[in-house]
Amino acid sequence: MSTTLTHAAEATGKKSQQAPATLPKPDGDFYQIIECLSEQERAIVKRVREFMETKVAPVITKYWAEDSFPFGLVPALRELNIEGLGYEGYGCRGGSTLLAGFVAMEMARVDSSFATFFGVHSGLAMGSIYLGGSEEQKQKWLPPMARLEKVGSFGLTEPLVGSGTGGGLTTTARREGDTWVLNGQKKWIGNATWGDVTIIWARDVADNQVKGFIVENKTTPGFTVEKIQNKIALRVVQNGLITMENCRVPEENRLQADASFRDTAKVLRMTRAFVAWESTGCAMGAYEHALAYAQTREQFGKPIAKFQLVQDLLAKMLGNVTAAQCMVLRLSQMQDQGKLLDHHASLAKAFCTVRMRETVAWARELFGANGILLDYQVARFFADAEALYSYEGTREMNTLIVGKAITGLSAFV
Numbered sequence: 535m536s537t538t539l540t541h542a543a544e545a546t547g548k549k550s551q552q553a554p555a556t557l558p559k560p561d562g563d564f565y566q567i568i569e570c571l572s573e574q575e576r577a578i579v580k581r582v583r584e585f586m587e588t589k590v591a592p593v594i595t596k597y598w599a600e601d602s603f604p605f606g607l608v609p610a611l612r613e614l615n616i617e618g619l620g621y622e623g624y625g626c627r628g629g630s631t632l633l634a635g636f637v638a639m640e641m642a643r644v645d646s647s648f649a650t651f652f653g654v655h656s657g658l659a660m661g662s663i664y665l666g667g668s669e670e671q672k673q674k675w676l677p678p679m680a681r682l683e684k685v686g687s688f689g690l691t692e693p694l695v696g697s698g699t700g701g702g703l704t705t706t707a708r709r710e711g712d713t714w715v716l717n718g719q720k721k722w723i724g725n726a727t728w729g730d731v732t733i734i735w736a737r738d739v740a741d742n743q744v745k746g747f748i749v750e751n752k753t754t755p756g757f758t759v760e761k762i763q764n765k766i767a768l769r770v771v772q773n774g775l776i777t778m779e780n781c782r783v784p785e786e787n788r789l790q791a792d793a794s795f796r797d798t799a800k801v802l803r804m805t806r807a808f809v810a811w812e813s814t815g816c817a818m819g820a821y822e823h824a825l826a827y828a829q830t831r832e833q834f835g836k837p838i839a840k841f842q843l844v845q846d847l848l849a850k851m852l853g854n855v856t857a858a859q860c861m862v863l864r865l866s867q868m869q870d871q872g873k874l875l876d877h878h879a880s881l882a883k884a885f886c887t888v889r890m891r892e893t894v895a896w897a898r899e900l901f902g903a904n905g906i907l908l909d910y911q912v913a914r915f916f917a918d919a920e921a922l923y924s925y926e927g928t929r930e931m932n933t934l935i936v937g938k939a940i941t942g943l944s945a946f947v
């Protein structure tokens with residue numbers, strides 16, 4: 535596959551019908567929402583873009599095809615110093631959640647797997663400790679995670695309980711003196727096959743409340759992880775099936791500020807906003823690839839971009855991308871102002887992933903048969919979008935959260 539790093543529009547006179555040897559021009563910010571960031575913040579986004587374009591883009595299709603993770607890129611990611619964006623102190627990058635959103639979009643614009651790996655670690659795992667940990671727990675765990683010396687996972691979903699985790703978790707936690715004994719299984723847990731710590735959400739058998747535990751993957755007896763095989767989306771992310779058999783975890787590893795599933799939901803509120811940005815980035819990347827392809831692919835002696843129906847597809851894609859960008863922009867402004875509620879994040883997650891799914895399908899369509907070849911990138915966007923659509927709450931779950939908020943009536947069964 536291609537390792538050339540120029541943008542398509544810079545490759546003048548290109549007539550080849552082969553897989554493009556270039557990245558598409560970053561044309562997907564039509565309303566220039568980047569101008570909502572300060573100069574300093576824009577410089578950070580630019581560094582992330584350079585990292586994604588020069589380090590990730592050249593190799594990611596190979597890793598996707600191999601169903602493996604590019605561990606060699608972790609040191610370069612560490613140098614970007616963007617772990618813990620939006621969290622103050624504890625060695626974290628700090629800054630606004632708006633900036634964190636732009637970073638998520640920028641990553642997914644090139645690759646949603648990489649954005650997911652980052653989101654699981656920096657959002658779900660570090661966020662659980664930042665929001666639910668005691669001062670001592672934050673001091674202990676967040677600095678090494680911010681330096682990527684310890685990679686984190688988030689274990690909520692179970693083989694038999696996905697959408698219904700709020701009331702239905704079957705993983706149990708039983709207290710024995712200063713120790714908790716965990717039993718159960720967790721499915722789909724990103725980074726768990728190779729990471730260092732997993733936040734395990736389990737039901738306390740004494741009070742029936744969900745509690746969070748910081749579990750050390752590699753040193754906790756009874757904690758095993760099996761890699762989930764044969765995925766057709768986000769193949770670069772390593773998802774694990776965790777089995778816990780009488781795992782003993784000290785009380786000091788129980789998230790001290792968390793008391794029930796409401797606290798788990800606080801983490802999901804934050805990370806659903808992140809996924810809304812991520813899906814916007816996925817749609818943006820697919821649109822940019824489609825635009826570049828339309829300008830170079832010729833049929834009937836003309837670039838296909840000259841055909842009205844192709845322009846219609848491109849304009850519809852750009853409309854979706856721009857609508858999603860404006861939505862997540864305001865979402866993060868509300869988050870930074872402390873106004874974000876669960877239903878705000880749920881509406882954005884549901885809306886942006888639906889629009890993304892439509893956009894990547896149109897992008898794939900525009901590539902014709904080449905759209906099903908990994909070589910042309912857009913097939914990867916098309917496949918990965920399916921996972922973004924389903925994780926962090928399906929469209930149905932997020933819709934029910936919005937429905938309850940706007941009608942005052944819960945339609946959850």
Ligand SMILES: Cc1cc2nc3c(=O)[nH]c(=O)nc-3n(C[C@H](O)[C@H](O)[C@H](O)COP(=O)(O)OP(=O)(O)OC[C@H]3O[C@@H](n4cnc5c(N)ncnc54)[C@H](O)[C@@H]3O)c2cc1C
Nearest residue numbers: 688689690691695696697722723724921925926927928930
């Ligand atoms: C690539 C990937 C990575 C993931 N990473 C993680 C991770 O790191 N950590 C983690 O904890 N989880 C992770 N997940 C799990 C993810 O959050 C769940 O898959 C998701 O919450 C949906 O649960 P489920 O797959 O069990 O589907 P189910 O809950 O079985 O749902 C199946 C279908 O039924 C619908 N449905 C269910 N209940 C209702 C209802 N009441 N009304 C209407 N429709 C309903 C759903 O919307 C869905 O369409 C990941 C998933 C994927 C695909």
